[in-house]
Amino acid sequence: MRLMLNRYFFIALASATPLTAWSSSFNVNIDTTSLAGTKATLAFDFIDGDGVANNTAQISGFLTDGSFDRGLASSFGDVSGLLDTSVTLGDSRGFNEFLQPLTLGGILHFQLQISDLFDANALTPDAFRFYLLDELASSPLFSTTDPTDSAALFSMGLTGDGKGLSVFSSTNPSAVWNVEATSHGIPVPGTLPLILTGVGSLALGRNKRLLACNQQASL
Numbered sequence: 001m002r003l004m005l006n007r008y009f010f011i012a013l014a015s016a017t018p019l020t021a022w023s024s025s026f027n028v029n030i031d032t033t034s035l036a037g038t039k040a041t042l043a044f045d046f047i048d049g050d051g052v053a054n055n056t057a058q059i060s061g062f063l064t065d066g067s068f069d070r071g072l073a074s075s076f077g078d079v080s081g082l083l084d085t086s087v088t089l090g091d092s093r094g095f096n097e098f099l100q101p102l103t104l105g106g107i108l109h110f111q112l113q114i115s116d117l118f119d120a121n122a123l124t125p126d127a128f129r130f131y132l133l134d135e136l137a138s139s140p141l142f143s144t145t146d147p148t149d150s151a152a153l154f155s156m157g158l159t160g161d162g163k164g165l166s167v168f169s170s171t172n173p174s175a176v177w178n179v180e181a182t183s184h185g186i187p188v189p190g191t192l193p194l195i196l197t198g199v200g201s202l203a204l205g206r207n208k209r210l211l212a213c214n215q216q217a218s219l
Contacts, residue, residue: 022115022116022117022160022161022162023113023114023115023116024113024114024116024162024164024181025111025112025113025114025181025182026111026112026114026164026165026179026180026181026182027109027111027179027180027181027182028108028109028110028111028112028130028154028177028179028180029107029108029109029177029178029179029180030107030108030109030132030153030175030176030177030178031106031107031175031176031177031178032066032104032105032106032107032108032132032175033106033107034173034175035104035141035175036066036104036105036106037103037104038103038104038141039101039102039103039104039134039135040101040102040103040104040132040133040134040135040141041099041100041101041102041132041133041134041135041136041137042083042099042100042102042108042130042131042132042133043097043098043099043130043131043132043133043137044057044059044087044089044097044098044099044128044129044130045095045096045097045127045128045129045130045131046077046078046079046089046090046091046096046097046126046127046128047091047094047095047096047126047127047128047129048091048092048093048094048095048096048126049122049124049125049126049127049158050118050119050122050123050124050125050126051119051122052091052119052122053078053090053091053092054091054115054117054119054126055090055091055114055115055116055117055126055158056088056089056090056091056114056115057088057089057112057113057114057115057128058086058087058088058089058112058113058114059083059086059087059088059089059098059110059111059112060085060086060087060110060111060113061109061110061111062083062084062109062110063107063108063109063110064102064104064105064107064108064109065105065106065107066102066103066104066105066106066108067102067103067105068083068100068101068102068103069101070082070083070084070100072100072101073098073099073100073101074098074099075096075097075098075099076095076096076097077089077092077093077094077095077096077097078090078091078092078093078096079096079097079098083100083110089128091126099133099137101135101137111182112128114128114156114158115158116156116158116159116160116161116162117158117160118158118159118160118161120160125157125158125159125160126157126158127155127156127157127158128155128156128158129150129152129154129155129156130152130153130154130155131150131151131152131153132153132175141175142170142171142172142175143170143171143172144168144169144170144171145168145169145170145171146168152168153167153168153177154166154167154168154177154179155168164181165179165181167179
C-alpha cells in the first residue's frame with residue numbers, strides 16, 4: 001500500500017511540475033560604425049518575473065574594435081564575471097544588471113547562452129534585455145522599436161517555449177545590428193526529472209532488497 005502511494009505521489013509531482021527546460025545560444029553582432037568614437041555603456045539586464053530563481057544568462061566571447069577598461073565595469077544583483085572572460089547573470093533577485101563603459105568602434109560581438117524555464121503558475125516570465133546607453137548609463141544612445149519604449153536592442157521573454165530573441169530596429173539610422181541564432185530551442189533535462197530518476201532508482205533498489213528479504217524469510 002505504501003509503495004502504491006509513493007508511486008501516485010511521484011506521478012502527481014511530475015505532472016504538476018515542468019519536466020524540461022530550453023537552452024538557446026546566439027551570436028550577437030552589432031554594427032556601430034556610425035557611432036565610432038562615441039563613449040557609451042553596454043547594459044545587460046536580467047529580470048526575475050516569475051519569482052523563482054531558475055534561469056541564467058551567460059555572455060562570453062566578447063570582441064570589439066573599440067576600447068574598454070574592465071575595471072570600470074559595475075553590476076547589481078545576481079551577477080558574476082567580467083566581459084573579457086565571461087559574465088553570468090542569474091535571477092535570484094528581482095533586477096540584475098551588468099554595465100560596461102566603453103568607447104565604441106565599428107563592431108560589437110558576443111555570444112549569449114540562455115536558459116528558458118517558466119513557472120506555469122507565474123503571471124510574468126523572466127526576461128533578458130540588452131541596451132546601448134550613454135556614457136553615464138542614464139539614457140539610451142538612440143530610440144528603437146522596442147514596444148516597452150525602453151529602447152532595448154533586443155530582448156527575450158523566458159516563457160518556457162524556446163521561441164528565442166525579439167530583435168528591434170533603430171528609429172533612426174545611427175546604428176545597425178543583427179542577431180544570428182547558432183542553436184535555438186534545444187530541450188535539456190529539467191531538475192525534477194533528474195531528481196525523480198534518482199529517487200526512482202533508490203526506490204527500485206529498496207523494492208528489490210525487500211523482495212529478496214521476503215524470499216529469504218520464506219525459505
